[in-house]
Amino acid sequence: MKFKYSLLALFFTLCSCLQDSQHTTYVYKASETPTIDGLGNDACWSNGFWLPLEQVWLGESPSSEDFTGQYQLSWSEDALYLLVKIKDDVLFDQHEDPLTLWWDDDCVEIFIDEDNSHGEHQYNHNAFAYHVAMDGNVVDLGLDKKPHLYNDHVISKKVTTGNTTTWELSIKLYDDSFVDGKENTPRKLKSGETIGFALAYCDNDGSKERENFIGSEMVVGEDKNRGWIDAGIFGDLLLEE
Ligand SMILES: [Ca+2]
Numbered sequence: 001m002k003f004k005y006s007l008l009a010l011f012f013t014l015c016s017c018l019q020d021s022q023h024t025t026y027v028y029k030a031s032e033t034p035t036i037d038g039l040g041n042d043a044c045w046s047n048g049f050w051l052p053l054e055q056v057w058l059g060e061s062p063s064s065e066d067f068t069g070q071y072q073l074s075w076s077e078d079a080l081y082l083l084v085k086i087k088d089d090v091l092f093d094q095h096e097d098p099l100t101l102w103w104d105d106d107c108v109e110i111f112i113d114e115d116n117s118h119g120e121h122q123y124n125h126n127a128f129a130y131h132v133a134m135d136g137n138v139v140d141l142g143l144d145k146k147p148h149l150y151n152d153h154v155i156s157k158k159v160t161t162g163n164t165t166t167w168e169l170s171i172k173l174y175d176d177s178f179v180d181g182k183e184n185t186p187r188k189l190k191s192g193e194t195i196g197f198a199l200a201y202c203d204n205d206g207s208k209e210r211e212n213f214i215g216s217e218m219v220v221g222e223d224k225n226r227g228w229i230d231a232g233i234f235g236d237l238l239l240e241e
């Protein structure tokens, strides 16, 4: 009987290990604040250390002509910096209104849980899921369950050459005391802290709905489109000097 319980305990330990499989990324402080111009030629991007954006969250696995993605991260006291290089054969922005079906247009999606608390964040600000549209609008859901623009949270510029678009972004961190429609102060970033983070790209090349959703994190289980609800699937960013 005791053996049976030990096996059961082992099973649940393995399950929790699998659920807790988020990877840790060390992110180094920028010696100089990068200029957000989509060029990616700042000192903080010069080490060439690219991370893959390759986990299929929705749709079939895309061909290399259809989609490839990689990214770099850096930080300062004031913001997290992100350089994203996306190869996408067709850039598609079908909904001009940023608050209409924003996830069905080509967009970069940035998930931030500033205190890495994990947990549910669908209609609260325990974490944010910023959809950065082709025109730079930034959308997430508010406490009223409606989409809002958070354009001052994420500043972005992108440059497209052929099939490749380089997005350069700076992201301010707001904690869970954030109130929609009120004045809120972003918090400072500091060395040694851990931030919950994931990145994704919604790829649509002309369909009614997005064709692929490719994320940075491996999500266990059948339903991999959980980042907009569950901060537990995010990875860990460890900020270093
Ligand atoms: Ca730059």
Ligand SMILES: [Ca+2]
Residues within 6 Å of the ligand: 065, 066, 067, 088, 089, 090, 203, 204, 205
């Ligand atoms: Ca594509």
Ligand SMILES: [Ca+2]
Residues within 6 Å of the ligand: 113, 114, 115, 116, 117, 118, 125, 126, 127, 176
């Ligand atoms: Ca949180």
Ligand SMILES: [Ca+2]
Residues within 6 Å of the ligand: 088, 089, 090, 091, 092, 106, 203, 204, 205
């Ligand atoms: Ca596309």
